[in-house]
Amino acid sequence: MPSPFDWTHDELARLEREGLRRSLVTRTSPQLASRIASSRGTLLNFGSNDYLALAADERLREAARRAIDEVGVGSGASPLVTGFGRYHAVLAERLAQFEHAERALLLVSGYAANVAVVTALVGRGDLILSDARNHASIIDGCRLAGAEIAIYRHGDVEHARELLVSRPGVRRKLIITDSLFSMDGDIAPLESLADLAEEHGAMLVVDEAHATGVFGARGSGVVEALGLESRIAVRVGTLSKSLGSSGGFIVGPASVIDLLMSTARTFIFSTAGTEAAAAAALKALEIVEQEPALRASLLAMSQTFRAELRSRGFQVQCSAPATGSQKIPLPDASQIIPIVLGDPLRTMQVAQQLRERGIWVPGIRPPSVPQGQSLLRISLTSAHTSSDLDQLLSELLALLPAASRENSRS
Numbered sequence: 001m002p003s004p005f006d007w008t009h010d011e012l013a014r015l016e017r018e019g020l021r022r023s024l025v026t027r028t029s030p031q032l033a034s035r036i037a038s039s040r041g042t043l044l045n046f047g048s049n050d051y052l053a054l055a056a057d058e059r060l061r062e063a064a065r066r067a068i069d070e071v072g073v074g075s076g077a078s079p080l081v082t083g084f085g086r087y088h089a090v091l092a093e094r095l096a097q098f099e100h101a102e103r104a105l106l107l108v109s110g111y112a113a114n115v116a117v118v119t120a121l122v123g124r125g126d127l128i129l130s131d132a133r134n135h136a137s138i139i140d141g142c143r144l145a146g147a148e149i150a151i152y153r154h155g156d157v158e159h160a161r162e163l164l165v166s167r168p169g170v171r172r173k174l175i176i177t178d179s180l181f182s183m184d185g186d187i188a189p190l191e192s193l194a195d196l197a198e199e200h201g202a203m204l205v206v207d208e209a210h211a212t213g214v215f216g217a218r219g220s221g222v223v224e225a226l227g228l229e230s231r232i233a234v235r236v237g238t239l240s241k242s243l244g245s246s247g248g249f250i251v252g253p254a255s256v257i258d259l260l261m262s263t264a265r266t267f268i269f270s271t272a273g274t275e276a277a278a279a280a281a282l283k284a285l286e287i288v289e290q291e292p293a294l295r296a297s298l299l300a301m302s303q304t305f306r307a308e309l310r311s312r313g314f315q316v317q318c319s320a321p322a323t324g325s326q327k328i329p330l331p332d333a334s335q336i337i338p339i340v341l342g343d344p345l346r347t348m349q350v351a352q353q354l355r356e357r358g359i360w361v362p363g364i365r366p367p368s369v370p371q372g373q374s375l376l377r378i379s380l381t382s383a384h385t386s387s388d389l390d391q392l393l394s395e396l397l398a399l400l401p402a403a404s405r406e407n408s409r410s
């Protein structure tokens with residue numbers, strides 16, 4: 001009998017043909033930052049955002065176990081009803097301290113945090129300036145907000161300025177960007193964006209999802225590393241990458257956080273995250289603060305590996321922001337290293353070949369990246385060893401002969 005869902009078969013066939021069909025691989029091992037076990041065996045893992053290898057750390061497990069023993073598992077309700085517990089309260093306070101911010105708001109994910117911040121700050125009659133490579137959660141927040149969206153070329157502050165000045169008379173203006181871009185692994189020109197925002201009375205919001213725990217003397221992110229905390233007061237983060245847990249957060253002035261608490265629908269209408277996740281994140285924050293060597297060695301390893309790839313003919317784009325008005329230089333050391341192959345089918349084929357050789361590097365296709373920019377996304381973590389990197393390099397060299405490396409723009 002025909003079903004009104006029959007069209008989904010055709011749609012899946014189209015995705016398959018275009019190399020865009022996704023499938024799930026079930027991990028059968030603990031979440032280890034540098035190894036992954038599945039039905040296909042144990043592979044070297046270059047696909048985790050667990051940059052400091054804390055997700056399976058015994059100290060985080062113990063903290064989560066204790067919280068579960070104390071308060072149970074689920075939080076039972078949205079935060080404004082009865083879902084907000086003591087671990088949540090302590091974590092929100094600690095995050096505000098860690099980020100040198102007045103207040104912090106916890107959400108169930110970084111995705112929900114981005115949607116919350118954009119939809120709460122702008123609406124009809126307002127203007128959003130959004131970097132062309134911003135994360136999908138920012139894009140979705142922009143679409144939901146109802147404001148005009150002007151997309152500026154990736155990292156191009158002059159383009160953002162042109163778009164801004166060509167729209168006089170808008171009510172509120174919001175500039176929003178990732179700090180460390182999730183797929184390109186490069187850093188936004190935050191100081192120049194802060195200048196632009198100040199010149200035009202625009203709000204500036206920065207998503208530090210991939211930079212928390214990795215950049216900055218305290219480990220709070222790129223904004224801290226560039227000395228911009230007072231100029232970029234509203235920031236989004238996640239507990240689910242370097243902090244090894246799950247959940248999202250927003251920090252900022254008390255008035256902004258209070259407004260979000262009363263108006264952001266992804267905060268109001270979703271059950272609070274678990275207190276076990278909050279307890280684990282609290283422990284991770286302590287480790288980030290007490291063990292700066294973790295991030296220092298990850299950045300040093302990433303810098304060396306970027307240089308090594310480049311010396312072997314891979315065109316690895318510098319991850320540091322274009323200087324502009326920036327006073328503090330950053331090293332070319334981001335832990336996210338893309339190798340752009342362009343075509344999604346070819347990208348997935350190389351990812352598959354790597355898998356057959358014991359290495360997991362995710363292939364990233366549209367809509368995660370623009371058409372023609374499919375890439376292998378290598379993410380390094382503090383659990384990787386130099387022999388892991390040697391193995392990855394030798395397989396990449398074997399699979400991507402010199403001629404095809406030259407075509408890659410990574």
Ligand code: PMP
Pocket residue numbers: 109110111112114135137178181182207209210238239240247248
């Ligand atoms: N922002 C960026 C830049 C991200 O890459 C991600 C996750 N990939 C998120 C936000 C969402 O965070 P979460 O996974 O906690 O929802």
